[in-house]
Amino acid sequence: MKSSEHNDELIEILLSDVLEVYGYDFTGYSRASLKRRILRLYEMDKFVSFAEYRYKIRTEPGYFKRFLEEITINVTEMFRDPAFYKTLRTEILPRLGTYPFIRIWVAGCSTGEEAYSVAIFLKELNLLHKSLIYATDINSEVVATASQAMIPLNKIKLYTENYIAAGGSDQFVNYYTANYSLGKLRDELKSKIIFSTHNLVTDNSFNEFQLILCRNVLIYFDRALQNKVFELFNSSLEKFGYLALGTKETLDFSSVAKNFERLKGEKIWRKIH
Amino acid sequence: MKHCEALVIGGSAGSLDALLKMLPGLSAALPFPTILVLHRKPGKDNILTNLLTAKTSLNVKEIEEKETLMPATLYIAPPNYHLLIENDRSFSLDASEKVNFSRPSIDVTFESAAEVFGENLACLLLSGANSDGTLGLKAVKENGGIALVQNPSSAVVNFMPQYALDHVSADAVLDPSQMADYINKMA
Numbered sequence: 001m002k003s004s005e006h007n008d009e010l011i012e013i014l015l016s017d018v019l020e021v022y023g024y025d026f027t028g029y030s031r032a033s034l035k036r037r038i039l040r041l042y043e044m045d046k047f048v049s050f051a052e053y054r055y056k057i058r059t060e061p062g063y064f065k066r067f068l069e070e071i072t073i074n075v076t077e078m079f080r081d082p083a084f085y086k087t088l089r090t091e092i093l094p095r096l097g098t099y100p101f102i103r104i105w106v107a108g109c110s111t112g113e114e115a116y117s118v119a120i121f122l123k124e125l126n127l128l129h130k131s132l133i134y135a136t137d138i139n140s141e142v143v144a145t146a147s148q149a150m151i152p153l154n155k156i157k158l159y160t161e162n163y164i165a166a167g168g169s170d171q172f173v174n175y176y177t178a179n180y181s182l183g184k185l186r187d188e189l190k191s192k193i194i195f196s197t198h199n200l201v202t203d204n205s206f207n208e209f210q211l212i213l214c215r216n217v218l219i220y221f222d223r224a225l226q227n228k229v230f231e232l233f234n235s236s237l238e239k240f241g242y243l244a245l246g247t248k249e250t251l252d253f254s255s256v257a258k259n260f261e262r263l264k265g266e267k268i269w270r271k272i273h
Numbered sequence: 274m275k276h277c278e279a280l281v282i283g284g285s286a287g288s289l290d291a292l293l294k295m296l297p298g299l300s301a302a303l304p305f306p307t308i309l310v311l312h313r314k315p316g317k318d319n320i321l322t323n324l325l326t327a328k329t330s331l332n333v334k335e336i337e338e339k340e341t342l343m344p345a346t347l348y349i350a351p352p353n354y355h356l357l358i359e360n361d362r363s364f365s366l367d368a369s370e371k372v373n374f375s376r377p378s379i380d381v382t383f384e385s386a387a388e389v390f391g392e393n394l395a396c397l398l399l400s401g402a403n404s405d406g407t408l409g410l411k412a413v414k415e416n417g418g419i420a421l422v423q424n425p426s427s428a429v430v431n432f433m434p435q436y437a438l439d440h441v442s443a444d445a446v447l448d449p450s451q452m453a454d455y456i457n458k459m460a
Contacts, residue, residue, distance in 0.1 A: 032357035
């Protein structure tokens with residue numbers, strides 16, 4: 001694989017294969033990152049030709065699973081961007097506490113770290129018992145991982161620091177038991193999370209929520225697809241519900257922006273219409 | 274190089290020193306964008322943006338995703354994201370795994386820019402303590418672009434530029450005092 005235009009053409013062929021054979025539509029994804037990951041997998045798995053790569057993806061569903069896993073980004077952490085979690089804990093969740101029942105959607109949950117982080121803060125605010133968190137991702141493998149509630153022990157130091165910086169009121173160590181190289185999160189947290197696959201590109205709204213978290217997912221979509229997803233979120237949020245995005249993402253350019261008001265300082269919007 | 278369409282500068286430990294010496298000399302009317310990828314700790318502060326704004330007459334801004342590249346502008350890659358460039362000359366961000374223990378990784382941006390700008394790209398690698406940037410410079414050369422490296426003897430930490438010079442044939446090895454002049458002449 002040499003020239004850049006040639007590579008671009010091959011990427012488009014692969015994406016149309018994936019749509020045709022498996023029904024996954026990546027055509028609205030930003031290309032640069034997708035291309036980097038597709039070429040990286042090609043090199044990692046030592047294919048001798050693009051034709052072989054293409055054939056394997058088209059004909060082996062098992063390999064397609066690996067392809068999907070490698071080209072979708074599954075990097076996440078607990079209490080990612082602690083300042084955001086601090087606002088969530090001190091401003092947003094207490095307001096949701098006035099509702100008889102709290103429904104939260106973590107869209108693009110990857111391996112579940114953000115869903116568990118939210119569950120921990122709900123517990124500390126004594127709201128977990130009346131909450132339900134829907135954690136969804138396009139990739140069934142990571143959803144399966146998420147439902148196991150395990151965190152690698154080498155991440156514990158980072159997560160503990162994040163937890164403290166986000167204003168956690170307990171000790172992070174009280175939320176897991178160490179078991180060889182993994183930490184098992186307390187069952188109580190998981191009991192209020194429903195894990196499921198959901199494709200933001202093709203699937204519809206499935207409930208009405210008071211809070212939707214979708215952080216560092218939309219950066220991978222082009223403007224048109226971002227807009228489509230914002231419309232999905234708009235129709236999935238109750239009036240006065242909140243939408244939380246990643247630190248570099250914005251609702252501002254979308255067609256539903258007029259329905260929302262942004263909280264000062266954070267990438268959190270409240271639906272006002 | 275036919276004409277410069279973009280300049281990408283990568284730096285790590287000690288690179289601010291070189292930047293602060295170089296920036297005041299850059300022409301305010303550079304007809305291409307300058308993109309800065311620095312290894313730094315994530316945080317909400319705008320200290321770096323403010324510091325650099327005070328040192329240059331270029332328009333300085335931290336990158337927003339999907340923003341279109343404009344000339345005479347110094348773009349700063351946000352911490353904790355890789356920075357990529359799309360074929361339509363807009364920026365993409367990517368929160369995937371660290372590369373060379375770094376996010377943003379200089380290699381990722383150099384390689385992405387090399388694919389898009391080909392022979393109309395110049396990349397400059399500054400002071401630093403790891404090997405990030407070398408593979409990126411290789412990609413720049415393979416696509417016909419210009420590879421510039423800070424003179425290791427002028428660097429606060431010489432590992433990164435020295436490692437690059439050991440593996441890539443650079444088009445120029447520059448002291449911070451020579452950089453602005455070299456860049457202005459690419460206009």
